Amino acid sequence: MAGRPRDDRARNVILRRAADIASQDGLEGLSIGRLATDLGVSKSGLFGYFGSKEELQLATIRTATGIYLDEVIQPALTVPPGLGRVRRLCENWLSYSQRRVFPGGCFFFAVTAEFDARPGRVRDAVAAASLDWSRLVTRTIDDARQLGELADDTDADQLAFELIAFLETANARSLLHDDPNAYERGRTAIRKHLDAATADPGNTA
Structure with missing residues (x-):
């Protein structure tokens, strides 16, 4: 048991490096051999994890x-x-992508395209994470509607779909075109969309 915290720390370092690689090269770009080379450890040691x-x-x-x-x-x-929470979720996402928390932008955007048509446990895990995110955005929008901050006829599922599309487009354009304006365009699109949906046009909470 004495070695467990040390093992956990080592495993966390390995997995953080693996997530960085996958954000750029996909989950199929991961291999125990590549990680061992990157981290300067043995393949057998990594295989044991x-x-x-x-x-x-x-x-x-x-x-x-x-x-x-x-x-x-x-x-x-x-x-x-x-x-305010809807806006904060969107801003946090844009900031996370823009700051390159993962070097390949959004980790989940990168791996979703890779596994969306492949059956199996990895696809199921990616799909579950994506669904959890979209459900959270939808629920947050619906909370704002029920609080009277968005119009009564707001379709939370549709608005969530559109906001997530703006987020992912900003991420993709920044990566593919090295576009420094992509995130500000995303922010502008989200602000306009939410302003148009507000119950009170003066409410920019």
């Missing part, structure tokens, strides 16, 4: 999920329910 490439991929997704929670979701939950 994960046992298979699939287990490494699943553990990497869990690590990325924890980082996403810390960077995007938890800070937004400190804001009271309502339009």
Whole structure:
């Protein structure tokens, strides 16, 4: 047991590096051999932590999920329910991508395209994370509607779909075109969309 905290620390270092690699090269770009070379450790040592490439991929997704929670979701939950929380979620996401918390931008944007048509445990884990995010955005929007901060006829599912599309487009354009204006365009689009949906046009909470 004495070695367990040390083992956990080593595993966390491995998985953080794995998440960085996957954000750029995809989960299929991960291998125990590549991680061993990058981190200067033995393949056999790494194999002892994960046992298979699939287990490494699943553990990497869990690590990325924890980082996403810390960077995007938890800070937004400190804001009271309502339009302010919706705006904070969107801003946190843009900031997380823009600051390159993962060097390849949003980890989940990168791996979703890779696994969206592949059945299996890895696809299921990626799909679950994506669904959790979209449900959270939808629920946050619906809270704002119920509080009277968005119009009564606001379709929370539709608005969440559109806001997430703006976020992902900003991420993609920044990466693909090295566009320094992509995030500000995303912010402008989100602000206009939310302003148009507010119950009170003067409410920019």
